[in-house]
Amino acid sequence: MQGVLYNMPTKDIYIYIISDSAGETASKLAQASVSQYDELNITFVRKTFVSEKKDLLESLESAKEHNAIIIHTLISKEFIQLANDYCKEHNLFSMDLLSPIVNELATRSEIEPNRIAGAVHSLNQEYFSRITAMEFAVKYDDGKDPKGFLDADIVLLGVSRTSKTPLSLFLANKNLKVANLPLIPQATLPKELWEVDPDKIVGLTNNPEVLNKIRQERMRAYGLDPDTAYSNIDKIQEELQYANDLYEKLHCVVINVADLSIEETASIILEALCLEEHSFLG
Amino acid sequence: MQGVLYNMPTKDIYIYIISDSAGETASKLAQASVSQYDELNITFVRKTFVSEKKDLLESLESAKEHNAIIIHTLISKEFIQLANDYCKEHNLFSMDLLSPIVNELATRSEIEPNRIAGAVHSLNQEYFSRITAMEFAVKYDDGKDPKGFLDADIVLLGVSRTSKTPLSLFLANKNLKVANLPLIPQATLPKELWEVDPDKIVGLTNNPEVLNKIRQERMRAYGLDPDTAYSNIDKIQEELQYANDLYEKLHCVVINVADLSIEETASIILEALCLEEHSFLG
Numbered sequence: 001m002q003g004v005l006y007n008m009p010t011k012d013i014y015i016y017i018i019s020d021s022a023g024e025t026a027s028k029l030a031q032a033s034v035s036q037y038d039e040l041n042i043t044f045v046r047k048t049f050v051s052e053k054k055d056l057l058e059s060l061e062s063a064k065e066h067n068a069i070i071i072h073t074l075i076s077k078e079f080i081q082l083a084n085d086y087c088k089e090h091n092l093f094s095m096d097l098l099s100p101i102v103n104e105l106a107t108r109s110e111i112e113p114n115r116i117a118g119a120v121h122s123l124n125q126e127y128f129s130r131i132t133a134m135e136f137a138v139k140y141d142d143g144k145d146p147k148g149f150l151d152a153d154i155v156l157l158g159v160s161r162t163s164k165t166p167l168s169l170f171l172a173n174k175n176l177k178v179a180n181l182p183l184i185p186q187a188t189l190p191k192e193l194w195e196v197d198p199d200k201i202v203g204l205t206n207n208p209e210v211l212n213k214i215r216q217e218r219m220r221a222y223g224l225d226p227d228t229a230y231s232n233i234d235k236i237q238e239e240l241q242y243a244n245d246l247y248e249k250l251h252c253v254v255i256n257v258a259d260l261s262i263e264e265t266a267s268i269i270l271e272a273l274c275l276e277e278h279s280f281l282g
Numbered sequence: 283m284q285g286v287l288y289n290m291p292t293k294d295i296y297i298y299i300i301s302d303s304a305g306e307t308a309s310k311l312a313q314a315s316v317s318q319y320d321e322l323n324i325t326f327v328r329k330t331f332v333s334e335k336k337d338l339l340e341s342l343e344s345a346k347e348h349n350a351i352i353i354h355t356l357i358s359k360e361f362i363q364l365a366n367d368y369c370k371e372h373n374l375f376s377m378d379l380l381s382p383i384v385n386e387l388a389t390r391s392e393i394e395p396n397r398i399a400g401a402v403h404s405l406n407q408e409y410f411s412r413i414t415a416m417e418f419a420v421k422y423d424d425g426k427d428p429k430g431f432l433d434a435d436i437v438l439l440g441v442s443r444t445s446k447t448p449l450s451l452f453l454a455n456k457n458l459k460v461a462n463l464p465l466i467p468q469a470t471l472p473k474e475l476w477e478v479d480p481d482k483i484v485g486l487t488n489n490p491e492v493l494n495k496i497r498q499e500r501m502r503a504y505g506l507d508p509d510t511a512y513s514n515i516d517k518i519q520e521e522l523q524y525a526n527d528l529y530e531k532l533h534c535v536v537i538n539v540a541d542l543s544i545e546e547t548a549s550i551i552l553e554a555l556c557l558e559e560h561s562f563l564g
Binding site: 015021022023024025027028029030031033034036037038039040044046048049061062069071073075093095097098100101102104105108109111113114115116118127130131134135136138141142163165169172173206261262263264266267276277279281 | 286295297303304305307309310312313314315316318319320321322326328330331341351353355357375377379380381384386387390391393396397399400409412413415418420423424440445447448451453454462528543544545546548549554558559562563
C-alpha cells in the first residue's frame with residue numbers, strides 16, 4: 001500500500017444503471033443525486049435493455065469489479081430477485097427503484113402489475129400524441145404559421161430570449177401542442193391571436209438587465225459587437241413595455257422567467273392553465 | 283358502511299410528489315410504476331418548489347387526508363427529517379428518493395453534498411448548451427438549412443415517418459446538436475452531406491408494412507384517402523431502397539426503428555456514435 005498523498009484526488013466512483021428498458025428513470029435519479037456535489041469523479045455505466053439473464057449477470061459482475069453504486073429498474077420478478085440477491089451476497093450498494101411503488105400499488109389495488117419491460121415507453125396512443133405534439137411545436141415555432149394558434153393547447157408570447165422555443169419543446173414532451181410568437185414592436189400581430197381563448201395564452205417577460213446580459217452574450221457568440229440595438233437597455237425596455245401592454249389587452253397570464261429554469265416555468269404554466277395532469281407525462 | 287358492490291370500481295389511489303424542485307425525477311418514477319398497471323384510478327398531486335416548512339407540512343397533511351403514497355425529493359436535511367418523521371408517525375407510505383444515493387456518495391467521497399434545492403436545474407453552462415441544442419434542432423429540422431450539417435453532432439437521415447423530428451428533439455435534450463434530412467428519391471441531396479464525418483451520420487429505416495400503416499393513418503388524420511402514392515407499398519419499398527443505397531454509399535450507421543421507441547432508438551444512437559456520456563443529461 002502506498003503512503004497517504006496530500007491533495008489526494010477524489011476516488012473514482014462508479015454508478016451503474018441496470019434496466020430492462022432505456023434506464024431513463026434511474027439516469028434521472030443518478031443525475032439529480034450527483035448534481036448535489038461540485039467535484040466528484042463519477043463514471044456512469046449504463047446497462048440498458050437487459051432482457052437475458054446472462055446479460056443481467058454480466059452487468060452485475062462488471063458492477064462488482066468497480067464496487068459500483070447500482071441503481072436498477074427491472075420489472076421481471078426473477079430479475080429483481082437475482083439482482084437483489086447478488087448485491088446482498090457481494091455486499092454491493094444497490095437501489096431497487098421500481099419495486100417499492102409497484103408493490104405498494106399491487107397491495108392497495110389488489111391488481112397484479114403486468115410486468116412488461118419498458119411499459120412506460122410502449123407505443124400507445126399517448127406515445128403517438130407526444131410525437132404529434134413535438135412535430136406541432138417545431139412547425140409552429142417562432143410564429144412561423146399563425147394558423148397553428150387556433151389548434152394549440154398553449155400559445156406562448158414573448159420578446160427575444162424569453163425561452164419560448166425550449167419551453168415549447170419541454171411542454172410538447174408532456175403531450176401539449178404549443179405554438180409561440182416572438183413579439184417585435186415594429187411587426188404586425190397576426191389576426192389569429194385575437195381569436196385564441198385568452199386562457200390558452202401565456203405572456204413571457206424578463207428583467208431588462210437579464211435580457212441585456214443574455215443578448216450581449218449572444219452577440220459575442222456570433223462574433224459581433226455586443227453593444228448593438230439588440231442589446232441596448234432602452235430598446236429592451238421599450239420592447240418589454242410593448243409586450244406588457246399587449247398582455248394587458250389580451251388578459252393573459254404573465255410570467256417573468258428571469259429567475260426560472262425551463263422546468264420551473266413549465267410547472268407554473270401547467271398550474272396557471274389548469275393543465276397539471278400533464279405534469280406526469282414525458 | 284355500505285354493502286359490498288359487485289363490479290366494484292378500483293379504489294382511488296393518491297400519489298403525492300413532494301419536492302423542493304420541479305419534481306421531475308419523482309414524477310418519472312411515479313409514471314414508470316403506474317404504467318405497470320392497465321386500469322388503476324390514480325390521482326396524482328404535485329407539491330413542487332416547496333421552500334417553506336409550513337408548505338411542506340401542509341403538503342404532508344394533505345397527503346395524509348388521502349392516505350397517499352408519497353414520493354419525495356427533498357435535499358434539506360431538516361425537510362427530509364420532517365417528512366420521514368411525519369410519515370412514520372402517521373403510518374404513511376413514503377419513498378425518500380434522493381437520500382440513498384446522495385448519502386452513499388457522501389460516505390464514499392467524504393464530501394458533503396451542497397444541498398441546494400433543484401441543483402440539477404441550475405442555470406449553468408450545461409443548461410444553456412441544452413437550450414442551444416434545442417434551438418439548433420428546431421432550426422435544422424427537416425433539412426431546412428443543410429449548413430447545419432457541418433455544425434451538428436449528429437445528422438439523422440430517413441424517409442418520411444422514421445421519427446426524425448422527435449428523435450432530434452430527444453437528443454437535443456441530451457445536449458446534442460442534431461440536424462435531420464428527409465430522404466426523397468426525386469430530390470437533390472445537399473452537397474454538405476458529403477462533407478460530414480460519416481461517424482456523425484445515422485441512417486434511419488423502417489419496415490415497409492409499418493410505414494404503410496403509419497402513413498395510411500396520417501392520411502386518414504388529414505381527412506384524405508388513405509391509399510395514395512404516399513402510402514403505396516411499392517412506392518415505400520422504392521423509397522427505402524433509395525435510402526439504403528445512400529446509407530451504403532455514406533458508410534453510416536443504419537437503424538431500423540420499426541419496433542423501437544424514441545428512447546430506445548436514441549439509446550442505440552448514443553452507443554453507436556460513442557456519445558454515451560450524454561445519456562445522463564436531460
